[in-house]
Amino acid sequence: MTIEFHVEGMSCQHCVAAVTNAIREHDAAAQAQVDLATGRVVVESAQPVDALKAAIEQAGYTVTSVR
Structure with a gap:
């Protein structure tokens, strides 16, 4: 599934x-595209959204929205 995080x-x-790296530590097969200008992170992964969000936050960043 494709998930978009801000x-x-x-x-x-x-x-x-x-x-x-935080996303791939949780799902080695995940594909992640990061756009610094917009703060947008698009992830293709079979892992639960909450687990991926937690991985990003544990890396020290704030997830403000998920789509």
């Missing part, structure tokens, strides 16, 4: 890597 606190390529 994430606050990302400002650089290190942030992109941190969010991507």
Whole structure:
């Protein structure tokens, strides 16, 4: 399933890597696309939305919305 998160606190390529790695630690097969300008993170994963949201937040970022 495709999930779109709006994430606050990302400002650089290190942030992109941190969010991507947090998602992939939870689901190694996940595909993640991060757009720093908009704070948008689109994830293709079979994992539950809440688990992916928690992974992003544990990496130190704030998820403000999920679609």
